[in-house]
Amino acid sequence: MPEASRRRRYIKDWLPVILWAALIFLFSTDLFSGANTAGVIAPWLRWIFPVWSADDIDRVHLGIRKLGHLSEYFILALLLMRALHGQAKKPFDAKRVFLGIALIALYASSDELHQAFVPSRTASVFDVLIDTCGGLFGALSFYWLKLRKSAD
Secondary structure, eight states, X not given: XXXXXXXXXXXXXXXXXXHHHHHHHHHTSGGGSHHHHHHHHHHHHHHHOTTOOHHHHHHHHHHHHHHHHHHHHHHHHHHHHHHHHHHOSSOOOHHHHHHHHHHHHHHHHHHHHHHHTSTTOOOOHHHXXXXXXXXXXXXXXXXXXXXXHHHO
16 A cells, blocks of 8 residues: 555544544533533523423533533444554454553543643542443444344
8 A cells, every 4th residue: 555545544433533533522621510511401401391400401401511521432332443443454342442452541641631730620440330331331332333244
């Protein structure tokens, strides 16, 4: 494969991973702190469910935020597995799934470390676990789809 073609392939594989990781970094700033997202989410919840108490609204808001963790790392894992698969010279294997999950856990840990330095945010081992679970689901989904496709 010519050098220019290899370079284009590399960019095509890894640019989405880098951009999504940057978006996750943005989500870890003050802009997306619980207080700021509550200002957007809580009014909608009060409008849709006017009989809910403030505690109910807070619990659902927290649940939405945790689902955000799960889904953003699910997507990161899909993009990462796609990039790892695209750069490999051999058929897809389970080692790449483990590598992908390890990279996700490492990025999730660094993301929480970043939040420890943002005054309106807190670092949480629980969030690292949620992020890693999202990455695990994403990596396994990618692997399962590849196995299914190769069986066809």
